[in-house]
Amino acid sequence: MxxxxxxxxxxxxxxxxxxxxxxxxxxxxxxxxxxxxxxxxxxxxxxxxxxxxxxxxxxxxxxxxxxxxxxxxxxxxxxxxxxxxxxxxxxxxxxxxxxxxxxxxxxxxxxxxxxxxxxxxxxxxxxxxxxxxxxxxxxxxxxxxxxxxxxxxxxxxxxxxxxxxxxxxxxxxxxxxxxxxxxxxxxxxxxxxxxxxxxxxxxxxxxxxxxxxxxxxxxxxxxxxxxxxxxxxxxxxxxxxxxxxxxxxxxxxxxxxxSADDNATEWLHRSAEALGIDWPAGTSTAELLAGLDPADPAALALFMDATRLLRxxxxxxxxxxxxxxxxxxxxxxxxxxxxxxxxxxxxxxxxxxxxxxxxxxxxxxxxxxxxxxxxxxxxxxxxxxxxxxxxxxxxxxAWVLANSIGTEFDAVVLRAEATVAEIFIPTPPVLAKATAENLREGQPVRVRLTAVNPETRRLTFERA
Incomplete structure (x- = not known):
């Protein structure tokens, strides 16, 4: 495209x-x-x-x-x-x-x-x-x-x-x-x-x-x-x-x-476990993150989660x-x-x-x-x-996708909540939110673009 x-x-x-x-x-x-x-x-x-x-x-x-x-x-x-x-x-x-x-x-x-x-x-x-x-x-x-x-x-x-x-x-x-x-x-x-x-x-x-x-x-x-x-x-x-x-x-x-509080660090450990990322005993947060492959969807999701440590x-x-x-x-x-x-x-x-x-x-x-x-x-x-x-x-x-309403894209879930997920679409590279339920972080997902508003710079996606 x-x-x-x-x-x-x-x-x-x-x-x-x-x-x-x-x-x-x-x-x-x-x-x-x-x-x-x-x-x-x-x-x-x-x-x-x-x-x-x-x-x-x-x-x-x-x-x-x-x-x-x-x-x-x-x-x-x-x-x-x-x-x-x-x-x-x-x-x-x-x-x-x-x-x-x-x-x-x-x-x-x-x-x-x-x-x-x-x-x-x-x-x-x-x-x-x-x-x-x-x-x-x-x-x-x-x-x-x-x-x-x-x-x-x-x-x-x-x-x-x-x-x-x-x-x-x-x-x-x-x-x-x-x-x-x-x-x-x-x-x-x-x-x-x-x-x-x-x-x-x-x-x-x-x-x-x-x-x-x-x-x-x-x-x-x-x-x-x-x-x-x-x-x-x-x-x-x-x-x-x-x-x-x-x-x-x-x-x-x-x-x-x-420094991040203990709750944020413990939360990151739980997130790594949920994403299937092995966190060996004695490995620091810095060592773990440095050793991950950024092309791995699970790693992308954990990097997003780790932003909580830097607030x-x-x-x-x-x-x-x-x-x-x-x-x-x-x-x-x-x-x-x-x-x-x-x-x-x-x-x-x-x-x-x-x-x-x-x-x-x-x-x-x-x-x-x-x-x-x-x-x-x-x-x-x-x-x-x-x-x-x-x-x-x-x-x-919004400009790039203005004529793509109804098109489906492959994406990765970076952060998931009850009914909304933050997603990353590699092609074209887009960070957005999608309406969806029962998604988990790091999960590949197919999404459909349902609305684009170049005036407000808003995109709307839903799970396909």
């Missing part, structure tokens, strides 16, 4: 969520002036390090660049992060609008950026072959992948190549990887093994995405490459090092998640006394957002704290003053981003 969509743009989604269409004139003027003036602050010259970036194809807001090298007894990660703080004036027009927006909103037909593109896709972006200001993390790891030293300072860097995930994966598989990422499989695998050992929970749920199909839109399932996972581990490593720096300084902002994430600030909660249960460690300042507000403030601590300088007053407001700003924007993302997917599902 043709999965091309019949809609053309996402103006209705933008209107429904009142997304801004432009920046205030004062913010644009300030951004252009910042580019003209150049980044503030002294910095070391690290342009001799052959950094590369790994991002989705066509990305222009490049936050991170990396270079991995081998040491006598371990590894060194150079991780450069866009130095947005060197351009923004605290309390200025740009700072004000960034606090209002919280983060970049990604829609299939164009982004609603956190900062004007003259910065986020220009002077502050770590584009290839350009001398750029960065917050340069240098993290040394032992032979097992554990960090033994971490430092961050302002630097000039130059990326020598811009890659996407599939290209890096193909190059690694073919044995022709760029020297800066040749160690990515080795270091990434060590870090992933340590994450499982710590008890980090990773849910291998299918990643539903929107693709451009000619003049319209379609649905695809994004296959997560090993490079995705390895690269994510480097970002998590940097965030964990940042958290430790802030905890030692007793000032900062962490991304936190309380309640938030942001915890502290300034003088350590908070009661300092860890993120999903990561199984203390963690902070610092690797995406072009796209996420909180990273700029956490980075400024780490830069000041590592340099032995006082933390700027404007950072102290902003800390109490950050959790509310970020939680509001996180909620909005999730709703916008889901609305875009729902819209494309």
């Amino acid at each position: 043709d999965s091309a969509a019949i809609g053309t743009d996402f103006a209705r989604v933008r209107a429904d969520f009142d997304l801004p269409t432009q920046f205030p004139p004062a913010a644009l003027t300030e951004a252009e002036q910042a580019v003209s003036d150049g980044p503030r602050g002294s910095r070391v010259d690290a342009t001799d390090i052959p950094f590369v970036t790994i991002d989705p194809p066509g990305a222009k807001d490049l936050d991170q660049a990396l270079c991995l090298t081998r040491l006598d007894k371990g590894y060194r990660l150079h991780y450069a992060i866009a130095d947005l703080g060197a351009f923004l004036v605290p309390g200025g027009a740009l700072d004000k609008v960034a606090r209002e927006r919280g983060q970049t909103m990604y829609l299939p037909d164009g982004n609603v950026p956190l900062h004007p593109t003259v910065l986020s896709e220009g002077a502050a972006s770590l584009l290839p072959d350009e001398r750029r200001p960065a917050a340069l993390w240098t993290i040394d790891l032992d032979g097992e992948g554990q960090p033994v030293a971490a430092d961050v300072r302002r630097a000039w860097i130059r990326s020598v190549a811009q890659f996407d995930y599939e290209t890096v994966q193909a190059d690694i598989d073919a044995g022709r990887a760029h020297p800066s990422v040749q160690l990515l499989p080795e270091v990434g695998s060590l870090r992933r093994a340590l994450a499982i050992k710590r008890g980090a929970v990773e849910l291998q749920l299918p990643e539903q995405d929107v693709d451009e199909v000619g003049d319209s839109w379609g649905l695809v399932l994004r296959t997560r490459t090993a490079v995705d996972a390895w690269n994510a581990e480097l970002s998590l490593l940097t965030g964990m090092c940042a958290a430790q720096i802030m905890l030692r300084a007793k000032v900062g902002v962490l991304r936190t998640l309380p 309640g994430a938030g942001y915890t600030v502290f300034d003088g006394d350590l908070p009661e909660l300092t860890t993120h249960a999903g990561i199984a460690a203390a963690y902070a957002h610092v690797t995406a300042p072009l796209r996420r507000l909180v990273d700029r403030f956490a980075t400024e704290i780490c830069l000041a601590v590592c340099a032995g300088d006082p933390i700027p007053t404007w950072v102290h003053d902003a800390l109490p407001s950050l959790p509310g700003l970020m939680e509001t924007s996180d909620s909005l981003a999730a709703k916008v993302d889901r609305a875009c997917l729902d819209q494309v599902e």
Whole structure:
């Protein structure tokens, strides 16, 4: 069946969520002036390090660049992060609008950026072959992948190549990887093994995405490459090092998640048993989930059930006394957002704290003053981003299936209640609810599409 969509743009989604269409004139003027003036602050010259970036194809807001090298007894990660703080004036027009927006909103037909593109896709972006200001993390790891030293300072860097995930994966598989990422499989695998050992929970749920199909839109399932996972581990490593720096300084902002209660864990054990998934004695939740095949319907259902373990994430600030909660249960460690300042507000403030601590300088007053407001700003924007993302997917599902009323589809039950089931249809990839009785999680089921409303982005399925 043709999965091309019949809609053309996402103006209705933008209107429904009142997304801004432009920046205030004062913010644009300030951004252009910042580019003209150049980044503030002294910095070391690290342009001799052959950094590369790994991002989705066509990305222009490049936050991170990396270079991995081998040491006598371990590894060194150079991780450069866009130095947005060197351009923004605290309390200025740009700072004000960034606090209002919280983060970049990604829609299939164009982004609603956190900062004007003259910065986020220009002077502050770590584009290839350009001398750029960065917050340069240098993290040394032992032979097992554990960090033994971490430092961050302002630097000039130059990326020598811009890659996407599939290209890096193909190059690694073919044995022709760029020297800066040749160690990515080795270091990434060590870090992933340590994450499982710590008890980090990773849910291998299918990643539903929107693709451009000619003049319209379609649905695809994004296959997560090993490079995705390895690269994510480097970002998590940097965030964990940042958290430790802030905890030692007793000032900062962490991304936190309380541990799941015993009832949620016991419920997951019962769910695994009902799905026919063997859970050997002594096997942790992290170990069990990491060993499941995401193509198995029962595994998909258990991953969905395991989302119950990851509810309640938030942001915890502290300034003088350590908070009661300092860890993120999903990561199984203390963690902070610092690797995406072009796209996420909180990273700029956490980075400024780490830069000041590592340099032995006082933390700027404007950072102290902003800390109490950050959790509310970020939680509001996180909620909005999730709703916008889901609305875009729902819209494309409705467009794709608009002419398929009465068609039957093969599906998998992800979550079942008395008369309604949450289902996943592989082709075209759709997450929806179906009216049905006596279904069980992980069960293959045939469903029929009975109604589509592109205006409300609603689909109605029933068991066939």
